[in-house]
Amino acid sequence: MIGILVIITISWLLLYLIEKQHILALGFFPIGKRLKQFLFGFLITGILCVLVQCLESYLTSSTWILNKDITARIILKSFWWDFKSVMTEELIFRGAVLYILIQKIGSRKSILISAIAFGIYHWFSYGVLGNVMAMILVFIGTGLMGYAWAWAFSKTKSIMLPLGLHLGWNFIHNTLFSKGPLGELVLISKGGTELTDWASLLNFTSGLVMAPIFVIIYVIFFVKEETETK
Template identity: 85%
Template sequence: MIGILVIIAISWLLLYFIEKQHILALGFLPIVQRLKQFLIGFLLTGILCVFIQYLEAYLKSSTWILNKNVTSGIILKSLWWDFKSVLTEELIFRGALLYILIQKIGSKKSILISAIAFGVYHWFSYGVLGNVMAMILVFIGTGLMGYAWAWAFSKTKSMMLPIGLHLGWNFIYNTIFSKGPLGELVLISKGGNELTDWISLLNFVSGLVIAPILVLIYVKCFVKKETEIKTMPDNELS
């Protein structure tokens, strides 16, 4: 949590000294509208993740069973871990730096830079550096999703929709389907067969390509482009 507070402080300083803005320029207000965007994003990627996991189970002929050892406290602890990791990444990739880039060089270039940086970052977080094929696949999947989330930030002028989109996917993937680093949580995969090369490719495409493309379609067609609202007059910041 201390790391997040440090990132927020640095973000605030960057916004103030470069753009004469403060942290609310990242779009946390109005509260009701932003919470609605957050919830829509959470539900959208959460449902997509459920579909992808059951598609994988179908292809593998496996089933999902409830973990009898999981408790509400463990779930809340995992949710808190997911939230902290998501907020950290969002502050870095869809926070002050993206806001400043958009002001300086425009949305299109800034979104692309953010997506590339997000894809490269996951080479390290996924531990695939040096494995060329894995690096390509991870870059495509996370880069596309990073592009969708950065575009959502650009259109809404807020971090709340990207946070919802990111947390919805991570929480369902990590906590509900036990795919994260915290081990077996709510659901556990049981049985099944190893996927053949072609079926494995289909599974990859559905998870790391089709899902972000669907999010991109949502952002393009259903997210209204908002005009930037100054959170404080310039003379109050100077």
């Protein structure tokens, strides 16, 4: 939490020194509208993540069972961990720096820069630096997601929709399906067989390519372009 406060402070300073703006320029208000965007984003990527996990379960003939040791306290603790990690990344990649870039060089270039930076960042956070194939796959998947979320920031003039989109995916992936660094949480995968080449490719494209493409389509056609108010 201290890290988030530090990032907010630095963001505020950057916004003030470069654009004469304050932290609210990142679009936290009006509360009702932004909360709706956040919740809708959470729902969209949450559903996409469930569909991807169901496809993987079907392809591998595996099943999901409820973790008998799970408790509400563990779920809330995991949610808080997901929220902090997502909020940190959003403030860095879809926060003050992206806002300033958009003002200086326009949306298209800024969104692309944000997406590339997000993809490269995950080489380090996923620990794949040096593994060329893993670097390519991670860059494609996280870069496309970063592109979708940066575009959502640009269109809504707010961090709240990308925050919801990001948290919806991470929470369902990490906490509900136990695919994150916190270990076995709500559901545990049991059984299954190793995927063939074609099935493995289908599974890869569904999670790392098709899911962010669906989010991009949603942002393009269903998210209204907002006018920034200063």
